[in-house]
Amino acid sequence: MSSRPSKTAPLFWLLFSGGGTASALLLPAMLFITGVAVAAGWMSDDELLAFIKNPLTRLALVGLVFLFLFHWAHRFRYALVDLGLSRIGTQAWLFYGTALAGTIVAGLGALRL
């Protein structure tokens, strides 16, 4: 661990907390949609497809993937450190890099539609 204050740490903490709030407020409803409404057939394949293709939905989904993945990256890597796996947990680039890559993949998928 470096003794100098990190310049990027506040940014990652902000994304962690933004993603934490977004997922705390939205995930139960989203899980209900895909896990209950779609699974029970209340939302047909055409309805779900039209919903995903809506530009506003696509924008929201990419934004959520961005926040969700950076929330995971931050929390999970510190949990690994707490579990004694600090060799992996301190490789910040691995986790934030995965989050960034996932956001780019989501963005490309949304742009392709």
Add this chain to the structure above:
Amino acid sequence: MTPEINRPLPRSWWLRKPAYFKFMIREMTSVAVLAYSLLIIWALWAAADAQSFSTFYDFLRSPLSIGLHAVVFGLAFYHTITWIALTPKVMVEWRGDERVDPDLIAWNIWLVFVLVTVIVLVLVLA
């Protein structure tokens, strides 16, 4: 430094007390957040053509997906509970010289949660 002081914590420390276990589950709810992000990415890529979308839609209707949704829901809702409980501890509000009751802040966030949930469900399903 004596060996006693430098004694490393065993990997299983989080299984020793219910409070430690709950802490670790709370941190591991982030894996549920990751899992749902992957589902969203799949949805965005699958929507490009009929064949892939049909695979995606069939998966959502499968027992495997329903089972995974149940597990992820448990973790996600535990995250909601713990996140709302923690927020007033991080966000200390003052009204004049008086500290705003942390429980009041938490209950207000629960109200926001209910409103957001209703709005999302109405927007998407209605």
